[in-house]
Amino acid sequence: MGAKVLVTGADGFIGSHLTELLVEKGYEVRAFAFYNSFNTWGWLDTLPASIMDHVEVFTGDIRDPNGVREAVKGCAAVFHLAALIAIPFSYYSPDSYVDTNIKGTLNVLQAARDFGTGRVLITSTSEVYGTARYVPIDEGHPYQGQSPYSATKIGADRLAESFYRSFSLPVTIVRPFNTYGPRQSARAVIPTVITQLLAGKTEIKLGALTPTRDFNYVKDTANGFYQIFKSDKTVGEEINIATQQEISVGDLAEELIRQINPAAKIVCDEERLRPEKSEVNRLLGCNEKIKRLTDWAPQYTLAQGLEETIAFLRDHLDLYKTDIYTI
Incomplete structure (x- = not known):
């Protein structure tokens, strides 16, 4: 197997598919799952032994900087997907979105900087754009926080950009449109x-x-992360994953x-x-940039x-x- 990489939010929807893909591509995966006393690992519990034999499950809380540091240590790359994402819940509990999405991302960035991690992929969302002012929405489109969720993702993205510009951390902001x-x-x-x-x-x-x-099938989204990771042209960039339909x-x-x-x-x-x-x-995304910088194209x-x-x-x-x- 290849290098060890960390996937935060590996127990979730996109994270479990990405974990599966990375193992299939030859990587050992450290899968960061949200700690609970039932010892359940979310969707990781449904993956076959042929995948899980190459997965090290690390349970913790993305809001805890100490646990995040332990998880990042020894990993060649970090795919940061851990987040609170439900928009309606963000109306009721915005504090938890700040703690998870902004502070959690800061914990990942700080740890990756301290350990000299080779690549850091931060997961954004098309919601940061708000209602389209023009279409297709490219990466230069203005941001608009139309929910507490999207506002915290804008904050996390800009923190990630600051670590690239301030500390030369090899960050890429990956921005999937709606995944299903x-x-x-x-x-x-x-x-x-x-x-x-x-x-x-x-x-x-x-x-x-x-x-x-603009709906991405989840396997196309996971492959988008992988193709962005594999390209040396994507460091310091923010990149849509979109079908452009x-x-x-x-x-x-x-x-x-x-x-x-x-x-x-x-x-x-x-x-x-x-x-x-x-x-x-x-929301209608432009996929020109990801096609120009990587070998990605939607397969479904x-x-x-x-x-x-x-x-x-x-x-x-x-x-x-x-x-x-x-x-």
Whole structure:
């Protein structure tokens, strides 16, 4: 196997897929998982032994600088994905987003600087752009914090930039647009719709239907991280991972209804609506930069990705609480 790399948030949705990919590419992975007394490792618990034999699970809390230092020590690269990401929950608990997303990122940057880590990839989000002022959204688009979540990610990104400019830390800011696929929680729109349909519901509860999103299948997102990591042209850059295609939430939901239960219909649930000035109405990303600097290109169409996602959720529906609104 190759060098040891650290993946924070490895127990989560994208992190578990990235862990899997890195092992397949020949790396030993130290997987940073959120400590809990049940000794559960999130989605890592579902990975086969052929993958986990090359994974060292490190349990801790990204908010704890001492634990983060121990995790970073001895790793050739850090893929920092640990974060609080649910937008509705950020309305209720913004302090926790500052502590996790900003201070947690600072802990990673400080440790990587102290240990001379060779590469540091910091995970951003397309939400930092807010509603598109022009499309496709390139990396020069202005930032707008339309939720406490996006504001903390803007802060984390700018901290990462400062460590590159101030201390020459080899940082890259990786900015995926909306990722979906197997293992995603029901706080996101695609698993929300699919799990309601698979549970037999005929009234599918959603918030706003008109916003558009640029959806990456999770394996394409994970490969985006890998290709950015492999390129020596990406240090000091911030790079979108995007398909450069968009679909509205309403049209997406109608397509899923068509595939799973054509008798179902959409109903607006006011609890799921964002405050008017907080809703991001349009996200359509530009992928010119990632294609120019790396060998990345999306391998999955939306139709292919949805097919795999539906199949996974059908087999794992028992893991989802379809009778409540997951924030």
